[in-house]
Amino acid sequence: MTGSPEGVPSGVSAGGVDPTDADAVESAAGAALDALAAAADLDALTAVVRAHTGDRSPLALANRAIGQLPGPSKAEAGKRVGGARRRVGVAAAERRAVLEAERDAAVLVTEALDLTQPTARRPRGARHPLGLLVEEVEDFFSGLGWGVLEGPEVEAEWFNFDALNFGPDHPARQMQDTFVVDPPQDGLVLRTHTSPAQARALLEHGAPLYVAVPGKVFRTDELDATHTPVFTQVEGLAVDEHLTMAHLRGVLDALAVAMFGAGTTTRLRPNFFPFTEPSAEMDVRCPVCAGTGLAPGEQAASGPATAVQDAVGTQVVAAAGEAAGAPCRTCGSTGWIEWGGCGMVNPHVLRAVGVDPERYTGFAFGMGIERTLMFRNGVGDMRDMVEGDPRFSRQFGAGV
Ligand code: PHE
Numbered sequence: 001m002t003g004s005p006e007g008v009p010s011g012v013s014a015g016g017v018d019p020t021d022a023d024a025v026e027s028a029a030g031a032a033l034d035a036l037a038a039a040a041d042l043d044a045l046t047a048v049v050r051a052h053t054g055d056r057s058p059l060a061l062a063n064r065a066i067g068q069l070p071g072p073s074k075a076e077a078g079k080r081v082g083g084a085r086r087r088v089g090v091a092a093a094e095r096r097a098v099l100e101a102e103r104d105a106a107v108l109v110t111e112a113l114d115l116t117q118p119t120a121r122r123p124r125g126a127r128h129p130l131g132l133l134v135e136e137v138e139d140f141f142s143g144l145g146w147g148v149l150e151g152p153e154v155e156a157e158w159f160n161f162d163a164l165n166f167g168p169d170h171p172a173r174q175m176q177d178t179f180v181v182d183p184p185q186d187g188l189v190l191r192t193h194t195s196p197a198q199a200r201a202l203l204e205h206g207a208p209l210y211v212a213v214p215g216k217v218f219r220t221d222e223l224d225a226t227h228t229p230v231f232t233q234v235e236g237l238a239v240d241e242h243l244t245m246a247h248l249r250g251v252l253d254a255l256a257v258a259m260f261g262a263g264t265t266t267r268l269r270p271n272f273f274p275f276t277e278p279s280a281e282m283d284v285r286c287p288v289c290a291g292t293g294l295a296p297g298e299q300a301a302s303g304p305a306t307a308v309q310d311a312v313g314t315q316v317v318a319a320a321g322e323a324a325g326a327p328c329r330t331c332g333s334t335g336w337i338e339w340g341g342c343g344m345v346n347p348h349v350l351r352a353v354g355v356d357p358e359r360y361t362g363f364a365f366g367m368g369i370e371r372t373l374m375f376r377n378g379v380g381d382m383r384d385m386v387e388g389d390p391r392f393s394r395q396f397g398a399g400v
Helices: 022-038 042-053 058-068 071-110 129-144 196-205 245-260 304-312 347-352 369-377 390-394
Strands: 154-156 188-190 209-218 230-240 266-273 276-285 336-345 361-368
Touching: 022 042, 022 058, 022 071, 042 058, 042 071, 058 071, 129 209, 129 230, 129 245, 129 369, 196 209, 196 230, 196 347, 230 245, 230 336, 230 369, 245 266, 245 276, 245 336, 245 361, 245 369, 266 336, 276 361, 336 347, 336 369, 361 369
Parallel strands: none
Antiparallel strands: 154 188, 209 230, 230 361, 266 276, 276 336, 336 361
């Protein structure tokens, strides 16, 4: 018996199968079951099912022919053909289940993704080290229980200068230091320091008060290795009863240890600021030479410089080519680096913002964040911090 591709025996599909011929019905059912078993995939199965169970299939035609049979043979033929069709239907469903399972298994294999395959990766970005350092400083002050505030970068001249006891002729007011916002008679400047936040914070919160205020400040400097017209300060302000310079020193030393590692200390040198009295320049002991004034390599391996590196967990890089015994380039062999200004809040400032200087005293300091990064992490050129080259930021890791 030759068959069509779907296995329908030739000669039976046109006229159908005689429903009273048990062999013919059995043979049609057998052909259907064989064809179902041979269907290799779901498409083939669909064709086989159509050929063997569709309207014009031998068994369907046989089923239809039952109607014309004389009464007595009807029931028997109906049972025979119906049974054959049921078997074919069950076999088709079973075959479909098998082929679908095979297809699903094959899809899992052919569509599997190799997640280890290299791709065209985009380099991950990294937070800028200045932002990370500011957060570190904020964490330090939060840990002391101080508040952290922000002030406006475009500032009223009154807050930037007048409230801070700058006389009308103070040289820092001159156009060459200060970016004045047009038109000048509006009295707005880009703040030249974070100290106006002292006056704002006291006006808003009164005394007692302990706050740190990080932020950008602006001065009309040219960008070079050690200057930038936009830089970052952190202002510290504490106003309370009985505060003295000793408290100032204690906070600065703790901050120096947090920034540069165990054993770091500060020193104060007399200076002048209109808004503090007395005023001082605060220096931090050079984290590269640990105050020895000598280039690294001269100190013992277990010396303070090593302790600094371990405690901070960052690398303090010595300038390349520094010979052992040569003067430390970071601090110019003085053993100290300038970190910012500080002092006891001038009573004029307290009075200007409504705080009674007979009852309260305070101390304040302004620390340079860029300088901290330079000395702590060996960044030799300020321009690296402002030019935005991601390779610079990535050296500090992808901190979040
Ligand atoms: N504002 C000063 C400066 O930018 C630093 C300073 C802050 C000094 C607080 C004293 C007290 O140079």
